[in-house]
Amino acid sequence: MALNKATKILPALLESPKEYICLMRLHGDVEDSRLLEVVREFIGPIYQRPPLRSSVKRRLRIRRIYYIEVLEKDGKDVLLRIGCERGTYIRKLCVDIGEVLGVGAHMQELRRTKVGPFKEDESLVTLHDLVDAYKLWREEGVEKCIREVVQPVEKAVEHLPKMVIRDSAVDAICHGAYLAVPGILRLEGGIKSGDTVAILTQKGELVAIARALMRSEEILMAEKGLAAKPLRVIMEPGTYPPLWKSKGLGKVN
Amino acid sequence: MEERPIYIKAEEESNPEYGKPPEERSIEELLRYGVINLDKPPGPTSHEVVAWIKRALGVRKAGHGGTLEPL
Numbered sequence: 001m002a003l004n005k006a007t008k009i010l011p012a013l014l015e016s017p018k019e020y021i022c023l024m025r026l027h028g029d030v031e032d033s034r035l036l037e038v039v040r041e042f043i044g045p046i047y048q049r050p051p052l053r054s055s056v057k058r059r060l061r062i063r064r065i066y067y068i069e070v071l072e073k074d075g076k077d078v079l080l081r082i083g084c085e086r087g088t089y090i091r092k093l094c095v096d097i098g099e100v101l102g103v104g105a106h107m108q109e110l111r112r113t114k115v116g117p118f119k120e121d122e123s124l125v126t127l128h129d130l131v132d133a134y135k136l137w138r139e140e141g142v143e144k145c146i147r148e149v150v151q152p153v154e155k156a157v158e159h160l161p162k163m164v165i166r167d168s169a170v171d172a173i174c175h176g177a178y179l180a181v182p183g184i185l186r187l188e189g190g191i192k193s194g195d196t197v198a199i200l201t202q203k204g205e206l207v208a209i210a211r212a213l214m215r216s217e218e219i220l221m222a223e224k225g226l227a228a229k230p231l232r233v234i235m236e237p238g239t240y241p242p243l244w245k246s247k248g249l250g251k252v253n
Numbered sequence: 254m255e256e257r258p259i260y261i262k263a264e265e266e267s268n269p270e271y272g273k274p275p276e277e278r279s280i281e282e283l284l285r286y287g288v289i290n291l292d293k294p295p296g297p298t299s300h301e302v303v304a305w306i307k308r309a310l311g312v313r314k315a316g317h318g319g320t321l322e323p324l
Contacts, residue, residue, distance in 0.1 A: 003310070
């Protein structure tokens with residue numbers, strides 16, 4: 001859940017990788033070794049046609065499976081941990097695994113355990129925790145609990161590659177300007193053109209979520225050019241001074 | 254998540270007069286720029302839970318980052 005300004009990061013979260021724990025029911029007996037062998041075949045890109053009851057167009061599409069672990073097998077019940085690209089249908093995946101095994105299978109239960117940087121085990125809070133923490137702060141001024149349940153928006157972009165920019169470039173980005181190469185101080189390797197990236201200040205504040213227009217290595221070597229296009233600006237303009245307006249005064253990046 | 258190398262292009266001091274590290278935000282600021290990893294109760298829809306939290310915390314905007322496909 002995201003509050004106020006932080007709601008702008010939600011589209012980036014939707015396109016992030018997901019992890020599920022899924023209970024698959026086999027329709028016949030299968031040797032453990034055979035199961036492991038078949039499950040392994042599904043790691044990598046797979047073809048899927050969205051099911052009849054789905055919210056997207058039903059055309060064949062490619063989804064990447066990052067990992068599948070067989071956690072437990074009890075007769076015909078198989079517990080799987082699956083890391084996959086957004087938009088992967090796990091119900092479909094179970095049916096397809098069953099088909100390759102030759103006995104058939106279906107999905108019995110499903111639980112999402114990870115969305116981008118958010119995991120099920122750590123930092124998960126209940127509605128009660130949240131309301132108690134809020135009241136404790138509101139009524140008694142206790143900050144500790146609310147700080148434990150509400151995390152800075154930066155947590156939601158932990159999984160994105162980052163670009164750290166100069167103070168002087170911050171306000172222009174807040175107004176929606178493209179990020180130019182000279183404004184960048186540090187960046188992570190492995191960024192490709194078209195990737196979603198997080199633009200941060202040196203103090204670690206999230207300025208915007210952006211689409212990279214150059215590769216990491218190109219940015220590193222270049223002296224000018226546009227490196228990223230803001231998709232969502234999170235920081236409010238005026239947080240940093242608008243140095244970019246001072247034409248001819250001081251150094252303009 | 255894989256480890257990515259960090260490339261340093263230039264060095265510069267950040268001016269302490271503006272901006273601040275995320276962990277130094279006041280609670281009001283934290284609520285403006287905050288995320289919650291919520292264990293949604295079964296029962297109400299995500300939409301209902303969001304509406305409820307908006308009222309309880311008195312925030313103007315809130316949203317959720319997706320739910321499971323209906324079983």
